[in-house]
Every structure is written in structure tokens, then in C-alpha cells.
Amino acid sequence: MPKYAQLVMGPAGSGKSTYCSTIQKHCQASRRTAKVFNLDPAAEAFDYDVYGDVRELICVDDVMEDEDLRYGPNGGLIFCMEYFAQNFDWLDEQLDDVDDDYFVFDCPGQIELYTHIPVMRQLVDHLQNRDFRICGVFIIDSQFMVEPSKYVSGLLSALSAMVTLEIPHVNVMTKLDILSKSARRRLDEYLDPDLQVLLANEKMPGSSKFSKLNACIASLIDNYGLVKFFPLDQSDEDSITDVLLQIDLAIQYGEDLEPDDPDGRDGGMADDDDGYSDT
Numbered sequence: 001m002p003k004y005a006q007l008v009m010g011p012a013g014s015g016k017s018t019y020c021s022t023i024q025k026h027c028q029a030s031r032r033t034a035k036v037f038n039l040d041p042a043a044e045a046f047d048y049d050v051y052g053d054v055r056e057l058i059c060v061d062d063v064m065e066d067e068d069l070r071y072g073p074n075g076g077l078i079f080c081m082e083y084f085a086q087n088f089d090w091l092d093e094q095l096d097d098v099d100d101d102y103f104v105f106d107c108p109g110q111i112e113l114y115t116h117i118p119v120m121r122q123l124v125d126h127l128q129n130r131d132f133r134i135c136g137v138f139i140i141d142s143q144f145m146v147e148p149s150k151y152v153s154g155l156l157s158a159l160s161a162m163v164t165l166e167i168p169h170v171n172v173m174t175k176l177d178i179l180s181k182s183a184r185r186r187l188d189e190y191l192d193p194d195l196q197v198l199l200a201n202e203k204m205p206g207s208s209k210f211s212k213l214n215a216c217i218a219s220l221i222d223n224y225g226l227v228k229f230f231p232l233d234q235s236d237e238d239s240i241t242d243v244l245l246q247i248d249l250a251i252q253y254g255e256d257l258e259p260d261d262p263d264g265r266d267g268g269m270a271d272d273d274d275g276y277s278d279t
């Protein structure tokens with residue numbers, strides 16, 4: 001039987017750890033398992049129950065304090081992740097071998113990990129060899145919506161992760177609660193946008209020079225079918241249910257599950273508001 005995982009990625013501060021906590025609480029409330037595993041060697045505090053923590057293997061502070069290595073925070077983080085990739089047997093010891101287990105991996109925000117450093121791809125390959133079905137969940141802060149150019153830069157990071165990892169991919173837009181009223185009114189334009197139109201309207205000094213480039217970038221992103229974002233309002237259970245449903249569909253979670261016992265005491269997936277029936 002397969003196991004399932006979300007690989008929660010995205011730029012620094014976009015809301016990855018908060019998302020993990022939200023998903024864990026939502027799953028607990030609907031009697032679903034979601035074991036959150038911290039993969040950020042620079043993390044400091046968590047708002048979720050930590051099932052496993054890469055800092056028990058290696059942490060950035062130790063690497064930075066090492067007289068021989070003398071790394072700064074970014075180099076230190078890459079060093080830690082490469083060390084992690086050389087020690088996947090440590091990870092294997094942490095992951096229970098339980099059928100249908102569901103993990104949420106809270107990843108670091110450094111974009112290098114998803115562009116040219118192979119660590120995350122190695123992790124995906126390793127987990128897939130252990131019968132995991134994995135969904136990449138790319139978190140983008142809705143403040144990226146303020147300008148089309150910022151938005152496209154966020155999209156290109158997401159595209160980079162998608163192409164590098166080659167796993168089902170869901171984009172999630174966070175921090176909707178702090179959007180200005182005018183940005184909220186334009187939300188739909190950004191959740192499922194017509195990039196050609198969005199970029200054609202981009203007004204910045206010298207933008208005519210870049211209009212061809214913008215058009216090429218827009219069609220590149222369109223061609224990958226990447227453009228859609230799912231909005232996540234942490235305070236709205238329906239919004240969380242919708243996002244989780246997209247991810248479940250992407251990794252076919254729920255298809256092979258055993259039915260719950262009638263009293264729902266077995267800790268399996270409940271027939272509840274998540275849109276799935278497990279019979």
C-alpha cells in the first residue's frame with residue numbers, strides 16, 4: 001500500500017510552516033493523520049506537533065559555528081541539506097512503515113534547492129522508491145500579487161520546482177486575510193490569470209522594451225499549465241478543505257483506503273466534509 005506526502009515549498013516567509021500547522025489542525029479535526037516533518041535546518045519554532053526534525057541530524061547554527069566550515073546562513077543551509085541527502089537512512093529510521101501514512105514535509109525557502117541543487121529531487125526519488133505518492137505544494141504570498149512582475153517571478157520559481165521535481169504540483173496562495181480591499185477585488189485575475197493580458201498591462205519604465213520577453217514568459221508558463229492558484233484563507237475551513245481536496249486528487253489519496261469502522265474509532269479517513277467518501 002502506498003504512503004502519501006506533501007512537499008511544502010515556496011519563498012522565504014511565504015507561509016509554509018503556518019500552512020503545515022493549518023493542515024495538521026484541519027486533519028486532526030477530521031480524524032485524518034498528517035505527520036508534519038520539519039526539513040528546515042534553520043527553523044526556530046513551530047506551531048505544529050513536530051513528528052520529525054532534520055535539526056536532530058544537523059542544524060545551521062552548528063555548521064556556522066564550525067571553525068573549519070565557516071559558512072554563512074545560506075551556504076550553511078545548503079551544506080546541511082546536502083548532508084541530509086547523504087544520510088537518507090536517518091530519514092528512513094524516522095518514518096514509520098505504516099500503510100497509508102500521510103506526511104507533510106515543511107521545507108526550507110531557499111530557491112537554490114529547487115533550481116540547480118539536486119537535494120530535493122534526490123529526496124523525491126528516495127521517497128518514491130519507498131512507495132510514497134508525493135505532491136509538491138508551492139506556497140506563494142498574496143503580496144506577490146501587488147505587481148505583475150513580482151507575480152511572474154513567483155510563478156517562475158514555482159515552475160522551476162515543478163520542472164525539477166516532476167511530481168504532481170499544486171500552487172497555494174496565502175495571506176489573503178491581509179490583502180487590501182482593492183487587491184481582493186482583483187483576486188480572480190491572479191488566481192486563474194490570463195498572463196498575456198496581465199503582462200501586456202504591466203506599466204513600468206521602459207516596459208515596451210520588455211513586452212516581447214513578457215509575452216514569451218507568459219506563453220512558457222501557459223504551456224506548462226501551471227498558472228492556477230488555489231486561495232487559502234486559514235480562517236475558513238471550506239477554503240482549507242478545497243486546497244486539501246486538490247492535493248488529495250493529485251496523489252489519489254483516499255482511493256485505496258480501507259473503510260472506517262462504523263463508529264469511526266480506527267483513526268482512518270472520516271466520511272466528513274473533505275468531499276471524500278471512503279466506502
Ligand SMILES: Nc1nc2c(ncn2[C@@H]2O[C@H](COP(=O)(O)OP(=O)(O)OP(=O)(O)O)[C@@H](O)[C@H]2O)c(=O)[nH]1
Nearest residue numbers: 011012013014015016017018109174175176178234
Ligand atoms: N496574516 C497572515 N499571516 C500569515 C499567514 N501565513 C503566514 N503568516 C505569517 O507570515 C510569517 C511567515 O510565516 P511562516 O509560516 O513562518 O513562513 P515560512 O514560509 O515557513 O518561512 P521560512 O520557513 O522562514 O521560509 C509569520 O509571521 C506568519 O504568522 C496568513 O495566511 N495570514
Ligand SMILES: [Mg+2]
Nearest residue numbers: 016017040043
Ligand atoms: Mg518555515
